Amino acid sequence: MSTRRQLPEAMLFDLDGTLFQTETLLLPAYHATFDELKAKGIYTGETPPEERILGALGMLLEHIWMRVMPDSSPEVHREADQLLIHHQLQGLIEGRGVLYEGVAETLQTLHDKGVRLFVASNGLESYVKEVIAAKGLAPLFENLYSAGEYQTRSKVDLVKMLLETHGIQNAWMVGDRSSDVEAGLRNNLTVVACDYAGFREAGELEGAHIRIGHFTELLDYLA
Structure with a gap:
């Protein structure tokens, strides 16, 4: 009661x-972000597991990227910031989320x-x-x-x-x-x-x- x-x-x-x-908008944008990072040659290897970013939701962005890709530079983290928000906003326009x-x-x-x-x-x-x-x-x-x-x-x-x-x-x-x-x-x-x-x-x-x-x-x- x-x-x-x-x-x-x-x-x-x-x-x-x-x-x-969040995941209904975030996850498609997350995969698109890593596809672009790889295409630009500034990230190599497999896309980190979705659980890493889902588990970091609620943190400040700088802490999220340190958790998602701890071995990448701050410059790569900033680029990921820009790409992720771009793909999320595009997803909203397309009716996702x-x-x-x-x-x-x-x-x-x-x-x-x-x-x-x-x-x-x-x-x-x-x-x-x-x-x-x-x-x-x-x-x-x-x-x-x-x-x-x-x-x-x-x-x-x-x-x-x-x-x-x-x-x-x-x-x-x-x-x-x-x-x-x-x-x-x-x-x-x-x-x-x-x-x-x-x-x-x-x-x-x-x-x-x-x-x-x-x-x-x-x-x-x-x-």
């Missing part, structure tokens, strides 16, 4: 693995209840904004915060900036990785852990106040 909590002033959402089924079931309807319900909605993501600015726009969610969000736009070194810092900028006193942080849990706890927010993406490692969601197995369950915890 869920313990209901007072309606918060705002909710902050991670994007990948929380609102957006889907939201998790119930996301649009649940966000609309929260918006109708007067909850201020924000995105707080470690992704690139163009990626975050284009996903939200392409999936028709932009009118529901007051603002979109990304590490790419604000050059923050951690999600803790990104969330702190968001709260201070918008004068928010009472909010929930909703996400699927340890970085989301940490960002919420260190900013004194109620933390909702999304346990449905499958990208996390054991123990990542420890410390969360609420854990949900489907996005629509968020509404079950509201008084």
Whole structure:
């Protein structure tokens, strides 16, 4: 039985693995990126396993590439950045990528209840904004915060900036990785852990106040 909590002033959402089924857009772009890196002669060998990048979702981009191809230079990592975002944005134009079931309807319900909605993501600015726009969610969000736009070194810092900028006193942080849990706890927010993406490692969601197995369950915890 869920313990209901007072309606918060705002909710902050991670994007990948929380609102957006990232792999439906990411994996085709990932393979296209490595095909190009090989064609340019700056990467040799097999494309790294998909599990490497899926397991790194939620990290800052520089940390993702260190995990995916640790033996490559920073210059190759930067080139991979550019190629990956290009192929992802092209995929959005072509209609690839889907939201998790119930996301649009649940966000609309929260918006109708007067909850201020924000995105707080470690992704690139163009990626975050284009996903939200392409999936028709932009009118529901007051603002979109990304590490790419604000050059923050951690999600803790990104969330702190968001709260201070918008004068928010009472909010929930909703996400699927340890970085989301940490960002919420260190900013004194109620933390909702999304346990449905499958990208996390054991123990990542420890410390969360609420854990949900489907996005629509968020509404079950509201008084």
